Amino acid sequence: MNQPETIIEPVEQIWNIGGPWVGNLIISGKKYEGKFLSGDVIFDVRKSVLYAARYFDKGYFQWQCYFKIEAISIYENRVYLSKKKFKSLCLVTAYNGVLDFYECFCGGAKATINRIEYNDVNFEGLVS
Numbered sequence: 001m002n003q004p005e006t007i008i009e010p011v012e013q014i015w016n017i018g019g020p021w022v023g024n025l026i027i028s029g030k031k032y033e034g035k036f037l038s039g040d041v042i043f044d045v046r047k048s049v050l051y052a053a054r055y056f057d058k059g060y061f062q063w064q065c066y067f068k069i070e071a072i073s074i075y076e077n078r079v080y081l082s083k084k085k086f087k088s089l090c091l092v093t094a095y096n097g098v099l100d101f102y103e104c105f106c107g108g109a110k111a112t113i114n115r116i117e118y119n120d121v122n123f124e125g126l127v128s
Contacts, residue, residue, distance in 0.1 A: 003043035004028040004074060011038050022055050027072065037089065044094035048074040049118055051099050053089040069116065071123055080123035082116065
């Protein structure tokens with residue numbers, strides 16, 4: 001399966017520091033409400049799962065905010081959310097149920113690559 005068409009709109013800035021930018025995620029015309037990080041959408045061709053970084057603002061202060069990885073199974077038409085919270089995210093690549101990412105926004109030269117496996121240990125199901 002080829003990667004489905006993905007759009008993030010409308011895009012708005014969070015934290016007022018020139019980004020990061022978030023908006024609703026639209027996959028092949030289907031809208032997913034939420035604050036998804038613009039530019040951080042990765043498709044795993046072998047598993048037909050689309051990963052996106054989702055922002056949660058639980059308070060006024062930046063330390064009250066976090067990101068989670070949302071996994072959308074195209075075949076199952078189900079949405080899963082990572083159990084772990086992150087202060088920042090940069091999704092890199094996904095293959096055969098393993099997602100590589102940085103816990104920073106730009107994935108700079110000194111950033112350490114992290115891995116998370118798409119399974120029920122790391123993700124919990126949501127109603128889609």
